[in-house]
Amino acid sequence: MNPNGTWAAAYAKALALIRQMTNEEKVNVTLGQSGTACTGATGGVPRLGYPGLCFSGSTAGIKQQELVNGYPGGVHSGASWNREMNRERAAAMAREFRAKGMHIQGAPLIGPLGRLPRGGRNNGGFSNDPYLAGQLAAMMVEGISSAGVVSTGKHFVGYEQETYRIRTGDVDPVSSNIDDRTMHELYLWPWADVVRAGMPAVMCSYNKLNNSQACQNSKALNGLLKGELGFQGWVMTDWFALTGGYVAAAAGLDAVMPSPGLWGSNGSSLVEAVQNGSLPAARLDDMAARILTPWFHLGQDAGYTPGGWGATAHFDLPHRKVNARDPASKEVMLRNAMEGHVLVKNANGALPLKKPQMLSVFGYDAAAPRRMNIPSPNDDGFDWSRGNESVDPNSIVQIDGVSYAPAAARNGTLVHAGWSESNAPAYIHAPFDAILEQAYVDGTSLWWDFESENPWVNANSDACLVFINAWATEGQDRSALQDAFSDNLVNNVAANCSNTMVFIHNNWIRLVDAWIDHPNVTAVLFAHLPGQDSGRSLAQLLYGHVSPSGKLPYTVAKAEEDYGDLLPSLPEGRYALYPQSHFSEGIYVDYRHFDKHNITPRFEFGFGLTYTTFAQEEIRRSGRLWRA
Structure with missing residues (x-):
């Protein structure tokens, strides 16, 4: 990690704080804490004044709390094609998070992108078009950051089905098998937009990626995300997604949620890995620095009121009644x-x-x-x-x-x-x-x-x-x-x-x-x-x-089969315990698929009527206008 620009001062503060920590305290910064009133929380270092971080969803508002607003969902905002409104919506939501004392919002949702028409979580995202999805997600990052809250892009990457997304009995999570062109031109595209917008955190996904667990896939985390895209924030697991112990840290994972999991009780196995040289000490410092830098950069180190939570560092129950709603x-x-x-x-x-x-x-x-x-x-x-x-x-x-x-x-x-x-x-x-x-x-x-x-x-x-x-x-x-x-x-x-x-x-x-x-x-x-x-x-x-x-x-479409053979991938044959999802359609998803195969849809991507009528000559002169 080598931040520059507006993150440089915060990075320097983070390093100064880390130099005062023991290895055990550094590890605690990276650990999810169970039994809290947050959706998830990270560990703190009380003797140095670092309280840890409180995480909550969702893309439509705060969970686990009353006296909050229920905002329109991701797909609803996607249908607006309105950048500025998405920034305003995100800022309004994030101000409620801050009023409740929450540091991290679980948004924007970028994956699933919407490869499968029947995907269960497509609705949290904006569109299955990578440009539209990326533009609106970037505005959401800007809006959340403007309120001093950490935005978390989820889920990285190739998370396109709920069926067998996690280990089910003896069956492993599905593997999303994606070629290089498809990864860069489709699934990685919106992530480039949110990284450029300054997103501080990323949540890696449950699925495997080319048969390597996404949360410990070095090519994806170290290579694509932190390398090619230059992401300087931190990567957390989806809830209970860690499967590989301390090796995930070497592969680019920075925090395990929502509890220590395979990093041992109180992170003991991670501490041991640093002590015996299995994990470089510099990597542990990098993990802690990536988490602490946004905390400083967004001003959460001063004047951040733990509004809806108890006074302890671990956000224990019960929470206080706090009305987070702003009439504006x-x-x-x-x-x-x-x-x-x-x-x-x-x-x-x-x-x-x-x-x-x-x-x-x-x-x-x-x-x-x-x-x-x-x-x-x-x-x-x-x-x-x-x-x-x-x-x-x-x-x-x-x-x-x-x-x-x-x-x-x-x-x-x-x-x-x-x-x-x-x-x-x-x-x-x-x-x-x-x-x-x-x-x-x-x-x-x-x-x-x-x-x-x-x-x-x-x-x-x-x-x-x-x-x-x-x-x-x-x-x-x-x-x-x-x-x-x-x-x-x-x-x-x-x-x-x-x-x-x-x-x-x-x-x-x-x-x-x-x-x-x-x-x-x-x-x-x-x-x-x-x-x-x-x-x-x-x-x-x-x-x-x-x-x-x-x-x-x-x-x-006019019929479901018009989308092609895009159903959830199931265990079968020699892969009965290791389901494989081959993204063989490549970049030809949604309107690209319809164009390639000359299929006439019922309503095309971007279609929408209004009450206003226009003369044909006006339409011809103006051409097709996108509201994004």
Whole structure:
């Protein structure tokens, strides 16, 4: 590590502090600490005034805490194609992290990039286009840094499926086998952007990379990340991803999370490796310096209040009640939520609505989930998501002995994805809440049914609004890109309503060909993951106060097979214990694949309508404009 520019002074401070430490204290700086109220914490050196660091997710806001906001998800922000807004969104989120005394935010998500259309964690990222993903992720790094918080790019690298992402019984994690061109032109591209933006930390991934564990792959960590890209920050494992002991440190790993793991109790094996010469002492100093430098550089060494945590260095429970919400964030959240909606069909100017006399509202996704699940204080954040309450835990789909996530979450509206991409928003303003409020103003009569697959439709309805969703979560890939119940609902309503409008809260790609050409389906809006202001943002678009501006950050196919043979790789044959995922499609992912094979999509990458109309001559002169 040889920082220059704005990091040089912080690096000098880090080295000065390290010179005062014993080897045991240096090792403790690199160790995750279990039993804390953070998602994860690193060890401190109390006698020298270094408290250690508190880490929390997610890409949509703080986990494990109340009195925080639930921001739009990554894919929602990707659909905005708006650099500056993504910087503002990240800064607003990071100010809440700082108010809670948290040092590190688990964002931006860069991998998975979105190779598999059914990937469970694609939604945390911005796009499967490396340029768009990199540009927006870089803005997120800048925004988080502006609040004095450490941003953590995750996950490095080739993490493109949830299925067999970790060791399962006797079966090893899947190996992502990627050639040099594909690595550099596709998967490494957005990482170059975030490194240039000054990102301080990287989380390595669970998967193997060319049959070497990603968190101890020297070619990836020392060669690509710290060598070619010049990354000067620190690399931490994903949770419990360390498999190789102290050799991972030699391969470029700087910290093991969320507990010492294979580095021994209190890091004893790492200390021993330094003492017997197995690991150079200079490498241990480098590990500690990489962790401490951002702490100094972002001003966390002075005036950093441990707001939501106890007074001890290990952020012990219980945490204090701290309201981290800044009223100034309301405008940022609402604007972000509005800009991530993508209008893909609007026949005969069906939208916006103009003071309708009667509306019928259908679908499980229209109203808020029925309850907020309160977890134990040490919970890792999974049940803090109100969005997770939209999912029936018994609805997991089993295909050939492998568990996949249900295609839809039918217990309420979605505002974000599951597990690490979720949090506990202060409230959920659901679509039906907003429609109720506007109905009061306009004098509109409302009919609704949030449960039936084949609801009764009042023939006098001016419009029928159907709300469906597409679910995804960490830990499982998606079972399908469409859902029979939801598609039947749309067709059943459209069969009896000549002005049927469909709104989809989708975690990623959602196919629509089961009903998109129905003559009574007049409008379709991909509403993505808008966060806690879901209904409020939708109403601005629905009633024409704001014109839709979002663009698809992915390609919507006519059929799932149009994406090619891109399903999660499973153990098979001679590799029954060592699943192999060969990225044989190379750089031809999403629109590149469609172009190469001359496949016509339903909606192409970058597609999106607005309420404004343009003369053909104006369109010809202006050409294709990208809002990024």
